Amino acid sequence: MTRDITVTINGEQHTVAVEPRLLLVHLIREKLNLTGTHIGCDTSSCGACTVLINGKSAKSCTILAVQADGASITTIEGVGTPEALHPLQEGFRECHGLHCGFCTPGMIMRAMELLEKNPNPTEEEIRWGIAGNLCRCTGYNNIVKAIQYAAAKLRGEETPSTEPEFV
Amino acid sequence: MITCKTSREIGGMGHPIKRKEDIRFIQGKGRYVDDIKLPGMLHMDIVRSPYAYARIKHIDASEALKIPGVVAVVTGKDLEKYNLHWMPTLMSDTQMVLPTDTVMYQAQEVAAVIATDRYTARDAKEAVRVEYEPMKPVVDPYKALEPDAPVLRTDKEGKTDNHIWHWEVGDREKTEAVFRSADVVVKEHMHIPRIHVVSIETCGCVADYDKVNNHLTMYMTTQAPHAIRTVIALVAGHLGLTEEKIRVISPDIGGGFGGKVPVYPGYVIAIAVSFLTGKPVKWIEDRSENLQADSFARDYHITAEMAATREGKILATRFKVLADHGYTDAAANPSKFPTGLFSIGTGSYDYDTAFMEADAVYTNKPPGGVAYRCSFRVTEAVHAIERLTDSMARALGMDPAEFRMKNFIKKEDFPWKSPTGWTYDSGDYHAGLKKAMEVIGYDDLRREQAEKRKKGELMGIGISTFTEIVGAGPSRDFDILGIKMFDSCEIRVHPTGKAIARFGTKSQGQGHETTYAQIIAEELGIPAEHIQVEEGDTDTAPYGLGTYASRSTPTAGAAAAVAARKLRDKARKIAAYLLEVSEEDLEWEPGKFYVKGAPEKAKTIQDIVFAAYTNHPPGMEAGFEATHYYDPPNLTFPSGAYICVVDIDKETFEIKIRRFVAIDDCGNIINPMVVQGQVHGGLTQGLAPAMYEELIYDEDGNILNGTLMDYLVPTAVESPRWETGHTITPSPHHPIGAKGVGESPTVGAPPAIANAIVDALSVYGITHLDIPITPYKIYEALKAKGVIED
Ligand code: FES
Ligand code: FES
Numbered sequence: 001m002t003r004d005i006t007v008t009i010n011g012e013q014h015t016v017a018v019e020p021r022l023l024l025v026h027l028i029r030e031k032l033n034l035t036g037t038h039i040g041c042d043t044s045s046c047g048a049c050t051v052l053i054n055g056k057s058a059k060s061c062t063i064l065a066v067q068a069d070g071a072s073i074t075t076i077e078g079v080g081t082p083e084a085l086h087p088l089q090e091g092f093r094e095c096h097g098l099h100c101g102f103c104t105p106g107m108i109m110r111a112m113e114l115l116e117k118n119p120n121p122t123e124e125e126i127r128w129g130i131a132g133n134l135c136r137c138t139g140y141n142n143i144v145k146a147i148q149y150a151a152a153k154l155r156g157e158e159t160p161s162t163e164p165e166f167v
Numbered sequence: 168m169i170t171c172k173t174s175r176e177i178g179g180m181g182h183p184i185k186r187k188e189d190i191r192f193i194q195g196k197g198r199y200v201d202d203i204k205l206p207g208m209l210h211m212d213i214v215r216s217p218y219a220y221a222r223i224k225h226i227d228a229s230e231a232l233k234i235p236g237v238v239a240v241v242t243g244k245d246l247e248k249y250n251l252h253w254m255p256t257l258m259s260d261t262q263m264v265l266p267t268d269t270v271m272y273q274a275q276e277v278a279a280v281i282a283t284d285r286y287t288a289r290d291a292k293e294a295v296r297v298e299y300e301p302m303k304p305v306v307d308p309y310k311a312l313e314p315d316a317p318v319l320r321t322d323k324e325g326k327t328d329n330h331i332w333h334w335e336v337g338d339r340e341k342t343e344a345v346f347r348s349a350d351v352v353v354k355e356h357m358h359i360p361r362i363h364v365v366s367i368e369t370c371g372c373v374a375d376y377d378k379v380n381n382h383l384t385m386y387m388t389t390q391a392p393h394a395i396r397t398v399i400a401l402v403a404g405h406l407g408l409t410e411e412k413i414r415v416i417s418p419d420i421g422g423g424f425g426g427k428v429p430v431y432p433g434y435v436i437a438i439a440v441s442f443l444t445g446k447p448v449k450w451i452e453d454r455s456e457n458l459q460a461d462s463f464a465r466d467y468h469i470t471a472e473m474a475a476t477r478e479g480k481i482l483a484t485r486f487k488v489l490a491d492h493g494y495t496d497a498a499a500n501p502s503k504f505p506t507g508l509f510s511i512g513t514g515s516y517d518y519d520t521a522f523m524e525a526d527a528v529y530t531n532k533p534p535g536g537v538a539y540r541c542s543f544r545v546t547e548a549v550h551a552i553e554r555l556t557d558s559m560a561r562a563l564g565m566d567p568a569e570f571r572m573k574n575f576i577k578k579e580d581f582p583w584k585s586p587t588g589w590t591y592d593s594g595d596y597h598a599g600l601k602k603a604m605e606v607i608g609y610d611d612l613r614r615e616q617a618e619k620r621k622k623g624e625l626m627g628i629g630i631s632t633f634t635e636i637v638g639a640g641p642s643r644d645f646d647i648l649g650i651k652m653f654d655s656c657e658i659r660v661h662p663t664g665k666a667i668a669r670f671g672t673k674s675q676g677q678g679h680e681t682t683y684a685q686i687i688a689e690e691l692g693i694p695a696e697h698i699q700v701e702e703g704d705t706d707t708a709p710y711g712l713g714t715y716a717s718r719s720t721p722t723a724g725a726a727a728a729v730a731a732r733k734l735r736d737k738a739r740k741i742a743a744y745l746l747e748v749s750e751e752d753l754e755w756e757p758g759k760f761y762v763k764g765a766p767e768k769a770k771t772i773q774d775i776v777f778a779a780y781t782n783h784p785p786g787m788e789a790g791f792e793a794t795h796y797y798d799p800p801n802l803t804f805p806s807g808a809y810i811c812v813v814d815i816d817k818e819t820f821e822i823k824i825r826r827f828v829a830i831d832d833c834g835n836i837i838n839p840m841v842v843q844g845q846v847h848g849g850l851t852q853g854l855a856p857a858m859y860e861e862l863i864y865d866e867d868g869n870i871l872n873g874t875l876m877d878y879l880v881p882t883a884v885e886s887p888r889w890e891t892g893h894t895i896t897p898s899p900h901h902p903i904g905a906k907g908v909g910e911s912p913t914v915g916a917p918p919a920i921a922n923a924i925v926d927a928l929s930v931y932g933i934t935h936l937d938i939p940i941t942p943y944k945i946y947e948a949l950k951a952k953g954v955i956e957d
Contacts, residue, residue, distance in 0.1 A: 019286065021286070022286070026285070029201075029202075030204075030285070033204070034195070035195070035198075035199075035201075035202035036194070036195015036196065036197075037195070038199070038201075038367075038368070038421070039201065040367040040368065040369070040421075040454065041453075041454035041874075041875045042453040042454045042455055042874070043454065043455070043874045043875050043876045045454075045874075045875035045876060045880075046367060046454070046875060048367055075195065076193075076194065076195030077194070077195045077196075079194075079195075080194070082190075082194065085193065085194075089193040089194065092189065092193050093185055093186065093189040093190070093193055094185065096185075096186065096840050096841070096843075096844045098189060098192055098193070098676075099422070099676030099677065099678065099844060099845075099848060100192075100366070100367070100368070100419075100420060100421045100422045100675055100676030101188070101189070101191075101192025101193075101197045101419065101421070101676070102197070102199065102366075102367045102368045102421030102422060102676075103367050103421075104192050104193060105195045108193070123888070126883070127882075127883040127884050127886075128883075128884055130882075130883050131882045131883055131884045132882075133882075133883075134367060134875075134880050134882060135367065135883075136364075136365055136366055136367050136422050136424070136848075136852070136880065137367075137422055137676045137848045138844060138847060138848050138851075139844075139846075139847030139848040139849070139850050139851035139852075139886055139889060140847070140851065140882075140883040140886045141847045141886075141888060141889050142844055142847060143883065144883065144888075163183060163840075164183050164839045164840040164843040164844075165843075165891075166839045166840075166842065166843040166891055166892060166893060167606065167891075167892035167893075
């Protein structure tokens with residue numbers, strides 16, 4: 001038994017027949033072949049699957065595809081372009097905010113909403129803001145820096161130095 | 168000070184250049200195993216045991232097979248027909264792929280279901296009925312050694328107990344004699360609990376067997392693709408899958424940390440199913456399966472003792488270990504080292520007497536003994552010695568920094584021979600600790616602590632000054648399944664002066680695409696930007712043992728430098744030919760050879776490479792490529808000095824890490840940005856077992872926290888803002904003087920944190936708490952001391 005749903009993903013409209021139990025993350029990854037959104041757990045704990053649904057960050061493993069019927073979704077593939085990276089993408093690279101890259105798309109999607117709501121967050125606010133996203137590689141220092149970098153850039157200010165503070 | 172010999176454009180050693188691999192990751196264009204989709208691909212899911220120890224009476228797959236889309240249900244009995252139901256572990260133990268009659272740990276693989284899609288496979292898994300006859304498991308490793316304990320490994324002929332091996336090193340008699348006559352002896356019992364690496368990507372594979380060509384392509388999450396190819400050939404060679412017909416591809420890997428070294432049953436079953444059906448088979452475990460069934464790390468019960476003089480000179484140490492390996496010894500240690508490199512546990516201190524012994528046992532828990540972002544068993548060893556060092560300082564009434572300074576091996580005494588047989592290559596421990604103390608303001612902190620103590624506040628300062636041992640390893644001692652632990656690099660420079668370099672290692676986030684390119688850029692002067700690094704495809708990359716135990720830079724990184732130097736020798740010959748001078752008249756500077764005294768007469772590396780294809784000297788082989796298999800003469804010994812400051816709430820016992828300063832010495836630095844990033848990450852993975860992580864089992868062998876809901880991986884909130892720095896003591900035997908760094912912080916952080924917490928609580932007479940140290944554990948300890956009431 002399937003149901004037709006229509007979702008707009010990264011600006012493109014798709015009508016797909018889905019089983020009601022299909023998770024949104026599987027719709028994105030397996031039916032629409034957008035594999036930048038990752039799966040890191042089965043308990044809604046890791047945030048690797050974070051996307052924007054109507055502008056709000058959400059863990060796409062926690063939502064059924066049918067619940068997203070009519071929604072506008074942004075995944076990492078809809079952020080920036082190779083020629084013009086989004087400030088968050090740029091910040092993650094400039095500040096070495098990623099190692100294996102598995103958590104990165106989710107982190108970026110989460111940080112998008114964070115900065116949307118709070119363009120000038122403190123370190124504390126950033127840390128709490130990404131507390132739903134696990135990273136096992138970086139120890140978070142540089143993820144915080146990457147988000148601060150992007151925040152400065154989005155505010156139109158000079159970005160902080162990205163030289164490592166490795167005394 | 169990091170000095171660079173090349174310009175930023177060339178981007179050789181020491182430049183914090185941005186990582187090449189990031190470009191794809193930040194755009195969601197990484198290619199991880201679960202992203203691979205092949206035509207006709209089937210999906211596999213695994214039925215797992217709810218019991219820790221049980222006989223399988225019956226498996227009924229009939230309901231599962233009725234579900235449309237279900238292709239097969241595979242049991243141990245099915246695999247037995249092909250002699251694929253057992254496999255070797257990397258420690259030359261054996262492990263079931265699927266059981267034919269008995270399950271040995273909870274979440275063990277019992278049967279595999281194969282279906283046309285993921286969801287149907289999951290439905291089928293639920294529909295398989297298995298009847299078990301539960302038995303009383305052996306969970307406690309001490310009980311496993313009792314004479315009346317049931318013998319678990321009845322599959323092993325003649326096995327009459329649960330003992331796996333005994334290991335010892337050092338001088339027992341001499342150590343006992345020193346302990347008998349020493350002024351001061353301290354002793355602590357420590358459990359370094361079972362933990363799990365939790366790379367954010369779980370394990371999985373796509374096995375793609377092509378019947379027509381009798382060829383297997385295996386895409387899998389592995390840190391050691393070449394070794395795995397050999398293992399597959401050992402397991403399946405009798406079916407005609409010989410090594411040349413197997414191609415292992417390790418695509419982008421979402422973190423490894425040691426958990427992606429072993430061969431898991433799921434991989435083998437997927438291969439078997441693909442072999443039988445002729446279709447690609449995908450298996451991706453979910454997080455809970457990963458936590459509950461994949462190899463764990465640690466689980467060492469250690470009795471550690473130190474003897475010293477009244478004046479504070481360490482005389483000897485003695486360690487006795489009970490290692491709980493679960494159902495099988497599935498560690499990935501070099502074969503002569505069943506306890507890995509635990510014998511580094513004499514630490515950074517100058518004394519000549521030590522004895523260590525270890526016994527390993529089987530229990531009804533998942534197999535393992537793999538790493539958790541640390542060189543083989545070094546974390547256990549470092550925790551023991553660094554905790555013990557603090558206990559001794561306390562017993563002597565000495566400041567722990569002063570006690571360490573007094574006992575450090577001196578810079579001028581390297582190479583230094585340890586009482587357990589290692590030759591430490593180089594180090595400057597005094598400089599590291601001095602720097603850490605300056606950065607954190609140690610003396611002021613001690614004064615503050617004294618003030619706070621007067622007010623009854625709990626503040627602690629903890630130090631850890633560790634010596635790592637990485638870069639396994641020299642072929643005379645180091646092998647896995649007989650294969651020597653060299654590693655390799657092959658460099659090909661194209662006519663236009665751009666290069667591709669391939670390695671036997673495999674990055675899982677370490678940044679090899681950037682750092683290896685920097686090593687070659689340093690040696691050849693070709694900009695790192697134009698050196699493409701490839702790893703993880705056994706058809707194209709030279710053989711190597713892979714990436715774990717911080718061995719990439721010490722082995723493959725060295726291979727890159729040596730291969731590049733072979734090319735530079737060739738370049739010199741070509742330059743001499745082109746400039747019509749003798750080789751001795753040429754001087755090298757990064758990127759070109761010029762004539763001594765006439766710098767305008769020069770040939771760039773690009774000119775030279777072009778000539779190698781277009782105008783090579785008569786008698787010389789054309790082309791510009793080199794390969795090197797690097798067999799390290801010794802291991803490398805990175806070190807670090809870490810200081811942690813904690814504040815503990817007197818009511819809730821909440822532990823707050825106020826500051827943490829980490830000064831690492833990993834020898835010469837290839838890319839300070841990457842090194843610093845590795846240190847940050849390693850520190851958080853040191854914090855994790857120190858305060859949060861532990862896999863807990865009840866007496867029936869049930870895992871009590873087998874999901875990420877209750878296995879606590881630190882988030883950005885728990886993780887403090889790490890303060891990092893470095894000292895540089897190059898490795899004298901490594902071609903570029905580097906030592907490796909990825910794991911130092913995971914090794915060094917736990918005792919710094921534990922020492923800080925114990926320091927805070929020492930006012931109550933507490934000398935040791937087992938990690939993870941939680942508020943509840945503190946509460947219990949204070950209750951036991953009578954400090955607080957129920
Ligand atoms: S996969 Fe969605 S939170 Fe982990
Ligand atoms: S970069 Fe590997 S999990 Fe975050």
